[in-house]
Amino acid sequence: DIVIVTAGLPRKPGMSRSDVLDANLEVVRGLTADIMRYAPDAKVIMVTNPVDVLTYAVWKQTGWDRSRVFGLSGVLDAARMASFIALETGFSIKDITTMVLGGHGDSMVPMSRFTTINGIPLDTFLPQEKIQQIVDRTRNGGAEILALKKTSSANDSPAAAVxxxxxAVCNNRKRILPCVAILDGEYGHSDLAIGVPVILGNRGMEQVIELQLSETEHRQFQESANQVKKDLAGVS
Structure with missing residues (x-):
């Protein structure tokens, strides 16, 4: 069984994902108790924001193996990045592979170095200035949609990402996808939920994949991890 948790207070224009933490933490804790009671063998996919913190909260409350509790983040952010690249280049989105690490928020780390178009590096087709614009738009993709919708956050793109x-899980695809996972020493962190590339299969989050990051990428990832830790500090 898979339980997908989407319940919670949505963001409004001007709000960050962290701004809804207190209200959504209370909702998710109640749901987690029900999941443990009625679906004790399930895997949980967290969608409710702030998804990094709430994935961690569910994992802690259940006491389950980290393979069974993971969250939506990079699959959605990478899809948005791919769509922006397709719009800019005119190439089919089916040929675009992207990777986004870090917290699901303003501190996320879109990885242009690991982004290709049919295996060809992105900087073959776009200058660095344009790539940076796409990176910035990816970071602010959720806020851009929120500003347009006014009263609710994104629906269709998160649904497609989930x-x-x-x-990947139900059909044991063994896909490499960026998701919120509980780290256990990977990337120099433990006891932390954050977006990283993982293998998704019928056992859930089967493995965290560690990328060799450049100095700049490592610094950006650490900054993102620090932001998630700051939010986690408010979770008792």
Missing amino acids: ATMVD
Whole structure:
């Protein structure tokens, strides 16, 4: 069984994902108790924001193996990045592979160095200035949608991203996807939930994949991890 948790207070224009933490933490804790009671063998995919913190909260409350509790983040952010690249280059989105690490928020780390178009590095087609604009737009993709919708946050793109994750688990695809995972020494962190590339299969989050980061990428990832830790400090 897979339980997908989406319940919670949505962001409003001007709010960050962290701004809804207190209200959504209370909601998710109640749901987690029900999951433990009625679906004790399930895997949990967290969608409710702030997803990094709430993935961690569910993992702690259940006491389950980290393979069974993981969250939506990079699958959605990477899809947005790919769509922006497709719009800019005119190439099919089916040929674009992207990777986004870090917290699901303003501190996320879109990885242009690991982004390709049919295996060809992105900087073959776009100058660095344009790539940076795409990186910035990816970081602010959720806020951009929120500003347009006014009263609710994104729906369709998160649903499509979750469907990708569910397909990978239910059909044992062994797909490499960026998701919120509990780290256990990877990337120099433990006891932390944050977006990293993982293998998704029928056992859930089966493995965290450690990328060799450049000095700049490592610094950006650490800054993102520090932001998630700051939010986690408010979770008792």
